[in-house]
Amino acid sequence: MLKLFISFTTILSFSILTAQEQTKTVMEPSAQIDQYLAEVVGKYNMPGISVAVIKNDKIIHRNNYGKANIEYDVPVSDKSIFRIYSLTKTIIVTGVFQLIEQNKLGLEDPISKYLPDLPATWNSVQIKHLVTHSSGLPDIVNYEQLPENEAREKVFADAIQFGKGEKYEYNQTNFWLLQKIIETVSKQNIETFIIENQFGDKTAANDVFFSTDSRDIFLNRVTPYDNFSGKIQIGLSNNGSYLSSCNGINITMDEFVKWDSKLNRNKLISEKSKNKMWELFQFSKTDHKFTFGWDERIINGHASYGFSGGRRAAYRNFPKDNLSIIFLANGIGSDANIEDIVNHIAYLVDNDIIDYGFAAYEALMKTAQENVSGLKNTFTTLKKDPKYSNVNFEEHLNRIGYILLYQYKKVPEAVSVFSLNAKEFPKSSNVYDSLGEAYEVNKDLKNALLSYTKAMELNTDAGYKEKINKKIIELKELSK
Structure with missing residues (x-):
């Protein structure tokens, strides 16, 4: 049936929460965050997490909790590498706007300009429809276990789901095509393009890389865990290398913090481009709030932009508050909503950001x-x-x-x-x-x-x- 996503959040008493709205505790924000996240790890059976909170381009909280690997009792450390799943898309979209700034790409461009061998019904879809998940194209995720040529053939044969621009419908085909377009325009594979243009070509290969197969073994990569039938077990998802732009980035917290700083200081894209990227897209048949690749969330008047991936990685940027929160986990033992966790971290930093x-x-x-x-x-x-x-x-x-x-x-x-x-x-x-x-x-x-x-x-x-x-x-x- 049409279930809404079930999430389990921290159960605090309403009376305590009401009191928090009115007065700030004497505990420093970082200590409050530490206390809260220690509870999160235990309450939601999250094996390990790494969290960074950046205010005014300074790290005001940075800590690791729990285990990178349970079996061998390996703690999460600053060297730990987390797969960020669909949070990858925010970095890919930033790459799209880098190409737009270089006049190599345009939001209004039809995708057929760069990909000539598409089905005729796909040709009029534009770049803006891919980044806003409003293309109406069938979803290649249904065939992600197949080799790319077979998945391509099957998704090309599927029917268009709705008219372009009508509504938001999350779809991996959009970023599969964006990867093809980026590689065509930049004349680089997606990994080289992203790392050189957003992380610097001196970045150690072990700190940022693409891998959509959690079975791949890399030094310091955290072990992924999932909740199967009420028991937490190793979860080795394999999403197909051709979906790298959908869910393939693996990264250390330190590299993510550097990326956040570059974004905030307009070192990745200009302020003008960033404002355009965070501008709400006008869907023709829905009032869903989504920008050019980012979720917009307004919490008690505080606008924020971000995304999450795999129900275990999240990034949120409050531009007017000069506040960023990065949350990385290697698994969950229950259906915790990490967006709620991030909201509460924001509240601990600034009590006016109350959801x-x-x-x-x-x-x-x-x-x-x-x-x-x-x-x-x-x-x-x-x-x-x-x-x-x-x-x-x-x-x-x-x-x-x-x-x-x-x-x-x-x-x-x-x-x-x-x-x-x-x-x-x-x-x-x-x-x-x-x-x-x-x-x-x-x-x-x-x-x-x-x-x-x-x-x-x-x-x-x-x-x-x-x-x-x-x-x-x-x-x-x-x-x-």
Whole structure:
């Protein structure tokens, strides 16, 4: 079903959080960050992390936590190399703007100008559609285990998903093509181009390199871990070398800090280019907030730009606050949302950068864990408070419902949360198909059918209706 991404965040009491909004603690920010991240490693079963916080181009916090390798008890160190997965894309986009500054590339250029052997239906897609994930092209990630020539043939045969520029839809094909274009224009392979133009050709080969195969062995590279069936195990993902621009960069924290400094001092691209890169793209059929390759997040009036990768690497830049946060991890034992972790680090540096959405989620989650019957009262109190006027309560309740349903196996409680969500947001198809899913898990097929039917009635998307209708037919068969 259409699950919202489930994330487990630090559960702090609402009363403590409210007090933090009003007064700053006497503990220095770096000490607070140390204390918080030590808790993060244990609470979310993150084997190892490295974090740097830069304020006014000075490192105000830099530390390593946990293990680079559990089996051999190797601690994370300054030499540790982390694969940053899709966070790679921010560096690739910066490379695109470097080429734009050199008049070798233009955002309005059709991709067929550089790649002549594309399907005819792809030719009018422009560079800007690739960097904003609005191309509508089919996703090559479906074939990433195939050799490039086979994956290319299959994705070329797939149908266009939607009109270019209409909406944001994350897609690896976009950056696969960007890699081809960059290599064509620069006459260098992607690794050479990125390292020479953003890190310096004197950079040691062991400090920054491309590898999309986590089975590759490199000195000081951290061991990647994933949560499989509730148990943390080594995760050796292999995404295909031709997807290097999608998720292939491996880097030490020290090199990332240097890159951040160059970006902030306009040594990579000019201020004008950076402002363009961080300008919101106007999608024709959605108001999704995304720039030319970066997420825009505004936290209590503080604008920030960044991206994350593999649910374990994140970078966030608050330009007007002269604040940058780099978070690198080698795995997670639960579905922690690293964006929330980064938000809280920003708050510890500057208490005005408070994410009221995160605060509301924490308060709701704490109530749901202690006494789900009190959730309605907590919800009503928060909703009446003007500070929380922009909070997406529907999303938070859905997340909590799924946590109760699958993580804690509290099915009746999950049904209760989803029911509250449906009552409060009766025009949302998503809350009804989530409620239907909870009823289904609870083996209440009658109410599951009613909820799925309601969800289908509320959504006009043909693909969504088809998917929900299949579920309804399936449950009707089971009900006989």
